[in-house]
Amino acid sequence: MTKKKKKNEDPKVHEDLNGFKMDINSFGEISSSFSIDKINEFLNKNVEDKKLKDRDDLKSDEKEKKS
Structure with missing residues (x-):
């Protein structure tokens, strides 16, 4: 059986993407x-x-940028 999500429930997201x-x-x-x-x-x-x-x-290139 699958669980049904409530439409009003906000998904869990990365903290930088809150409000997305x-x-x-x-x-x-x-x-x-x-x-x-x-x-x-x-x-x-x-x-x-x-x-x-x-x-x-x-x-x-990445090593040069970090230096």
Whole structure:
């Protein structure tokens, strides 16, 4: 048996994303309470890109930025 969620219940989110809401209207357009730039900034900071993790040229760039 599956559990049904209440529609009024807010999902658990990362503390940086509190207040984040996404809606899809009848035309299929996605609207969000955060700007795309803010979402991308969060993802860049918190999610590792699997396609780029083995590239040597990016690893050396990251080391230079930390110095």
